[in-house]
Amino acid sequence: MLHISFFCCIFAGDFYNIASVIVTVSDKTNIEKSDYELLITPKDRLLAVDWKEMWRYRDMYWLFVMRSFRTAYKQTVLGPLWFLITPVLSVIVYVAVFGGIANIPTDGVPPVLFYLLGISVWGYFASCLNSTSNSFVSNADIFGKVYFPRMIMPLVAVTVNVLSFLIQLVIFFAFYAYYRFFPIEGMELHIHWQVVLFPVLMFVLAMMAVGFGMIFSSMTTKYRDLQIALAKIISLWVYVTPVIYPLSMVTNKTLYTAMSLNPVTPVMEAIKYSLLGVGEFSWLWLGYSLLCTIVLLIFGLMLFNKVQKSFMDTV
Numbered sequence: 001m002l003h004i005s006f007f008c009c010i011f012a013g014d015f016y017n018i019a020s021v022i023v024t025v026s027d028k029t030n031i032e033k034s035d036y037e038l039l040i041t042p043k044d045r046l047l048a049v050d051w052k053e054m055w056r057y058r059d060m061y062w063l064f065v066m067r068s069f070r071t072a073y074k075q076t077v078l079g080p081l082w083f084l085i086t087p088v089l090s091v092i093v094y095v096a097v098f099g100g101i102a103n104i105p106t107d108g109v110p111p112v113l114f115y116l117l118g119i120s121v122w123g124y125f126a127s128c129l130n131s132t133s134n135s136f137v138s139n140a141d142i143f144g145k146v147y148f149p150r151m152i153m154p155l156v157a158v159t160v161n162v163l164s165f166l167i168q169l170v171i172f173f174a175f176y177a178y179y180r181f182f183p184i185e186g187m188e189l190h191i192h193w194q195v196v197l198f199p200v201l202m203f204v205l206a207m208m209a210v211g212f213g214m215i216f217s218s219m220t221t222k223y224r225d226l227q228i229a230l231a232k233i234i235s236l237w238v239y240v241t242p243v244i245y246p247l248s249m250v251t252n253k254t255l256y257t258a259m260s261l262n263p264v265t266p267v268m269e270a271i272k273y274s275l276l277g278v279g280e281f282s283w284l285w286l287g288y289s290l291l292c293t294i295v296l297l298i299f300g301l302m303l304f305n306k307v308q309k310s311f312m313d314t315v
Contacts, residue, residue: 054149054151054152060152061152061155065159069160069163083164083167084167084171087116087119087168090115091112091119094111094115098115098244098245099115104244104249105245105246105249106278109187109276109277110179110184112179113172113175113176113276114246114278116168116171116175117276118242118243118268118272119168121243121271122238122243122264123168124161124162124205124206125206125209125264126234126237126238127157127161127164128161129209129230129234130230130234131154131157131161132209132212132213132216132217133212133216133217133227134227135153135154135213154210157210157213158206161206176275188277189276189277190276190277191274191275192277192281194281195274197270198271198275201270201271202271204289204290204293205267207293207296207297208263208292208293210297210300211295211299211300212296212300213300214303214304215296215299216230218300218306221307237264240259241259241262241264241268242259242265242268242269242272243268246272246278247259247269247279247280248278248279261288263289265285266280266282266286266288266289
């Protein structure tokens with residue numbers, strides 16, 4: 001376009017228009033350059049989170065969410081149906097082993113609902129923790145080629161696991177409706193008003209997992225042994241959390257207090273109480289879990305921001 005205007009002006013002998021065309025194009029070029037100019041500087045504050053920058057990269061965030069969701073079961077025959085099959089198979093095994101063989105009580109709740117709720121909630125927490133803890137190591141290739149806010153990856157992990165959790169929650173409510181219409185003698189279901197806090201309780205669990213995950217993610221850039229250690233911790237952690245048994249069956253006061261100090265326990269018990277009518281709902285213990293979550297988030301964010309400046313040199 002510039003060449004056509006230039007030669008037209010020469011042909012007409014209008015040198016004033018020649019200068020105008022050149023200046024106009026030059027100004028436009030400068031504007032375009034300034035629009036795409038990006039200055040990347042390290043964050044000095046360890047607790048700094050640039051939410052405006054996160055919002056600018058929202059398209060990349062959704063791109064990573066869709067990528068994670070699609071590649072999770074890529075080249076599989078059943079695909080997303082595994083979100084349904086996995087908890088159902090786990091419930092069958094738990095009912096047969098812990099309910100049928102070990103005779104572990106479920107506080108007067110149908111075992112299917114008791115185990116399904118515990119498996120779904122714990123699975124969400126464990127998946128968020130696992131995904132977040134691998135933020136640096138599993139995305140090192142992308143981090144080394146393209147710039148975007150590193151905090152996007154923990155949020156992607158939480159979002160992807162929310163989708164799978166919602167699918168499992170649909171199964172839970174389907175069984176819940178069944179036992180409402182066809183109740184088992186001696187087993188009753190009660191929903192308490194605390195059910196309105198269910199999204200808040202799940203959010204606390206998610207943020208707790210993100211806090212733990214960012215700590216492990218920051219440390220595994222140098223110490224890869226922590227990846228193996230975290231897998232062992234999660235596999236043992238489930239047994240000190242009232243997932244496959246009710247907390248009420250723990251009669252030893254010392255052991256009961258020790259298990260309650262597990263920050264996941266008060267949240268798990270509150271969820272069971274609100275949806276099934278069993279378990280324990282304690283504002284004091286929930287405040288303890290919330291405090292642990294805040295501390296973990298602060299400490300995890302500090303480590304995350306510190307390591308992200310130079311983790312490419314060690315990962």
